[in-house]
Amino acid sequence: MSTAHGARARARIEVTAAIKDEARRQLAAQGAARLSLRAVARELGMVSSALYRYFPSRDDLLTALIIDAYDSLGENAEAAHEATASPFERWITVCEAVRGWALDHPHEYALIYGSPVPGYTAPDATVPAAARVGLLLIGIARDAHQGAALDRPAPADDLRPEAERMAADLAPDLPPEVVTALVAAWAQLYGLVGFELFGQFNRVVEDRETFFRHAVGQLARGVGLVPGPR
Amino acid sequence: MSTAHGARARARIEVTAAIKDEARRQLAAQGAARLSLRAVARELGMVSSALYRYFPSRDDLLTALIIDAYDSLGENAEAAHEATASPFERWITVCEAVRGWALDHPHEYALIYGSPVPGYTAPDATVPAAARVGLLLIGIARDAHQGAALDRPAPADDLRPEAERMAADLAPDLPPEVVTALVAAWAQLYGLVGFELFGQFNRVVEDRETFFRHAVGQLARGVGLVPGPR
DNA sequence: ACAAAAACGAGAGCAGTGCTCTTGCCCGGG
DNA sequence: CCCGGGCAAGAGCACTGCTCTCGTTTTTGT
Numbered sequence: 001m002s003t004a005h006g007a008r009a010r011a012r013i014e015v016t017a018a019i020k021d022e023a024r025r026q027l028a029a030q031g032a033a034r035l036s037l038r039a040v041a042r043e044l045g046m047v048s049s050a051l052y053r054y055f056p057s058r059d060d061l062l063t064a065l066i067i068d069a070y071d072s073l074g075e076n077a078e079a080a081h082e083a084t085a086s087p088f089e090r091w092i093t094v095c096e097a098v099r100g101w102a103l104d105h106p107h108e109y110a111l112i113y114g115s116p117v118p119g120y121t122a123p124d125a126t127v128p129a130a131a132r133v134g135l136l137l138i139g140i141a142r143d144a145h146q147g148a149a150l151d152r153p154a155p156a157d158d159l160r161p162e163a164e165r166m167a168a169d170l171a172p173d174l175p176p177e178v179v180t181a182l183v184a185a186w187a188q189l190y191g192l193v194g195f196e197l198f199g200q201f202n203r204v205v206e207d208r209e210t211f212f213r214h215a216v217g218q219l220a221r222g223v224g225l226v227p228g229p230r
Numbered sequence: 231m232s233t234a235h236g237a238r239a240r241a242r243i244e245v246t247a248a249i250k251d252e253a254r255r256q257l258a259a260q261g262a263a264r265l266s267l268r269a270v271a272r273e274l275g276m277v278s279s280a281l282y283r284y285f286p287s288r289d290d291l292l293t294a295l296i297i298d299a300y301d302s303l304g305e306n307a308e309a310a311h312e313a314t315a316s317p318f319e320r321w322i323t324v325c326e327a328v329r330g331w332a333l334d335h336p337h338e339y340a341l342i343y344g345s346p347v348p349g350y351t352a353p354d355a356t357v358p359a360a361a362r363v364g365l366l367l368i369g370i371a372r373d374a375h376q377g378a379a380l381d382r383p384a385p386a387d388d389l390r391p392e393a394e395r396m397a398a399d400l401a402p403d404l405p406p407e408v409v410t411a412l413v414a415a416w417a418q419l420y421g422l423v424g425f426e427l428f429g430q431f432n433r434v435v436e437d438r439e440t441f442f443r444h445a446v447g448q449l450a451r452g453v454g455l456v457p458g459p460r
Numbered sequence: 461a462c463a464a465a466a467a468c469g470a471g472a473g474c475a476g477t478g479c480t481c482t483t484g485c486c487c488g489g490g
Numbered sequence: 491c492c493c494g495g496g497c498a499a500g501a502g503c504a505c506t507g508c509t510c511t512c513g514t515t516t517t518t519g520t
Binding site for chain 2: 505506508517
């Protein structure tokens with residue numbers, strides 16, 4: 001049991017945390033592909049085989065780090081979210097929080113949103129953590145909608161069935177065309193952050209903050225959010 | 231000299247091509263991180279050290295594959311480009327060609343647009359190949375502009391200096407606000423493709439083709455392209 | 461045409477990796 | 491008290507990228 005009381009149990013969660021901390025250090029320093037179980041064990045003064053008592057494989061360690069990264073990003077975005085006022089401004093703030101976290105934790109961002117590492121496929125355990133930012137954006141749109149401050153985008157006939165299906169799954173209280181616009185904006189936000197982070201904007205975009213703010217403003221308009229009070 | 235006439239020189243380019251072919255096979259099958267120099271050499275019936283006469287390191291092999299991938303993607307997009315008529319339709323077609331190529335070559339797409347592999351940083355040699363798709367999109371906007379079929383997006387005051395700088399670098403004949411919208415759309419296209427490819431749309435978007443077509447249509451409108459003749 | 465030079469393939473070897481298996485120790489619950 | 495299970499340690503396997511040396515073959519310069 002992980003909730004046992006013994007000193008052994010406490011030692012176990014301490015060692016587990018120490019392993020994750022050291023692994024996160026190496027991840028931040030060199031990236032996921034250079035994260036080495038043996039190096040983690042070496043740094044912690046233990047032998048590599050001992051580490052397998054805590055994480056059955058390298059992929060399991062990476063999975064733990066992925067979930068932590070999603071949570072860290074989500075917390076960061078949620079914290080930024082509470083501060084400001086109008087939905088439009090909150091949208092911008094959340095997007096900028098995502099970008100800021102990505103620039104501060106490039107390797108962790110690459111781990112969760114970049115191309116999947118070696119033969120690794122993320123297990124279902126990561127799904128709830130991964131959804132946090134998306135739910136935040138949906139919540140902003142919902143607030144604007146309830147405050148009647150949403151300029152609903154024009155519906156498209158051919159997208160209609162899919163839009164209704166997505167809305168039923170994600171946000172039944174929002175107009176379907178807003179839901180599809182939200183999902184698209186979410187992916188496009190990831191594109192903007194990824195291009196900057198992975199160097200595709202080198203020698204192209206110079207004033208990245210201004211460019212980003214403007215681009216995510218357009219994203220907000222695409223889902224129907226307009227600058228203004230309330 | 232690499233342009234010498236001898237049988238030796240011809241053999242060299244043949245062996246080089248064979249290495250790249252086998253490497254591309256392994257890349258497509260297992261991804262970049264599992265591409266092994268020794269396995270390539272083994273499959274080709276040569277000893278691993280001999281391979282270093284052709285590529286001084288694993289990263290150099292990867293660089294060659296990256297350039298080839300950019301060119302393959304670029305050719306694919308350019309081929310699709312010539313077929314259709316109006317700029318708006320050409321925009322859609324090029325975007326769908328990019329998506330189609332990505333779905334057909336997921337590991338190659340991840341190699342060029344995903345998170346950079348291990349400690350790898352792309353050398354300058356890849357820049358021209360990487361720019362092909364971007365130039366294509368710029369060309370479409372240029373055609374529409376010259377045909378007076380561009381609804382210029384509203385300029386933004388705070389982005390003005392950066393927009394003018396970017397326009398001077400990339401497309402001096404286009405209005406600055408169109409250039410920034412183009413760059414943003416380019417990054418957002420990458421976001422849409424990446425999210426689908428890397429599984430972020432699982433259990434969210436079902437009818438991917440329709441969703442994608444609609445989203446890139448919105449992207450086109452964002453740069454001022456409107457559906458219509460000519 | 462002949463010798464010097466460059467290119468090449470093969471093999472051994474180094475340092476590193478993930479992971480498994482066996483051997484003992486030592487702590488905690490019966 | 492004692493003995494079973496969790497634990498660390500070590501050896502070992504099958505890999506990896508990369509280097510160096512050693513003959514052999516081909517190209518090149520005189």
